[in-house]
Amino acid sequence: MSTMPPALEAITKELGSADRQERIELLIDFAKSLPPLPEELAAFKDAAHRVEECQSPVYLFVRVSPDQIVEFHADAPIEAPTVRGFVAILVEGLTGATAQQVLAVGDDLVERIGLPEILGMLRVRGLHGILRRIKAEVARAMIANDLAPPTAAAEHSSRTQ
Amino acid sequence: MAESYVHPEVLVSAEWVQAHLNDPKVRIVESDEDVLLYDMGHVPGSVKIDWQGDLQDQLTRDYITAEKFAQICSRAGISADTTVVFYGDKSNWWACYALWAFKLFGHKDCRILNGGRKFWYDHKLPISTEVPSYAPTDYKVAGSDESEIRVFRDAVLAHSKAGLPLLDVRSPKEFTGEKLHMEEYPQEGSLRGGHIPGAKNVPWGRSVNDDGTFKSIEELKALYQDEIGLKPNDTVVAYCRIGERSSLTWFVLKYLMGFTNVKNYDGSWCEWGNLVRVPIAKGA
Known part of the structure; x- marks a missing residue:
């Protein structure tokens, strides 16, 4: 429990203690407040960054610095506020966390923030895929970092973005 | 006019x-x-x-x-x-x-x-x-009388065996069996891919324009009557994955085109693709 990144922990508490309508509104607020992709990433919204498991076009960009801090950007259409809201929660909750912390985030995050209750069981499955994808990207970047000297690793991970 | x-x-x-x-x-x-x-x-x-x-x-x-x-x-x-x-x-x-x-x-x-x-x-x-x-x-x-617009698997099996018109409104890759779900929609699983024997594939999206409105009656007739060969008095069964996309095709055939006997198989591929010993066709 305590390994959860503090920002994500705070969001989980807020959403977890909200009632149904508050939770809907919070999720919409998150969806509306997702920061735009940095310009240098926006050009790379291609299949390689698209989450296959998700029904709406979701793009993820994960970078891990040589000191294992996760940098994370994402984009999803406002017409799919559920997915966009969840992605925004992850961006806010995971940015600045360590790679280890991200990998330790429980697979039950979607349940812990109370999304099945407002979305229904069928709709939350795609969201699990987003978290899975982020963890896989972080793990891949960590391996890349360990195998190469810090500067080369940083360059490698930015080239593969 | x-x-x-x-x-x-x-x-x-x-x-x-x-x-x-x-x-x-x-x-x-x-x-x-x-x-x-x-x-x-x-x-x-x-x-x-x-x-x-x-x-x-x-x-x-x-x-x-x-x-x-x-x-x-x-x-x-x-x-x-x-x-x-x-x-x-x-x-x-x-x-x-x-x-x-x-x-x-x-x-x-x-x-x-x-x-x-x-x-x-x-x-x-x-x-x-x-x-x-x-x-x-x-x-x-x-x-x-729900049987006027809804159909269950046993009736669909009989319909397929009788060679009556079946419309599969999923994407071409779901129809051929290459994919078990629509691109990006893995939520509803099936153990087998393909389509109900005899079904013709007309993806639902061919009934609508880019702005979300329905295609004109001329365009719809060209598609469903000329291209696919359906007749307004045919008994037609439409299906997709869980019955939602085929509701749109059902609406188009029944109301916009005036087909008198069109039914939605809401069990759809999520049921058929998991049923034991029902026939399945693969490929285009």
């Missing part, structure tokens, strides 16, 4: 809806894939009815009871004689699905807002985040 749909009254324009926003005989209903959309803004005075949370039974894979349906209508201020206009995201998939479900219970006057949510937003028509409340009604469920 353009030809009109066979039952043009079931399709209303955004202009019509705007003129009836305060009409007590009309209730606008939003039904979406993404449940948050309504709360972000909706047609003023409209109510949300969710295909999953409201219309489907949460235990059995079926629709709610007549009693529950009456409660939902009452809560939404809908009476048996209310004109209910459905609209939603994804070119009205879920709006058509909700309309089909309303027809299972025999609600008389159901219509679709042509273009759905996308058209309304793209034309910057008025939206509201206020959730209206209406005086509860004493809704009396008319009931219907």
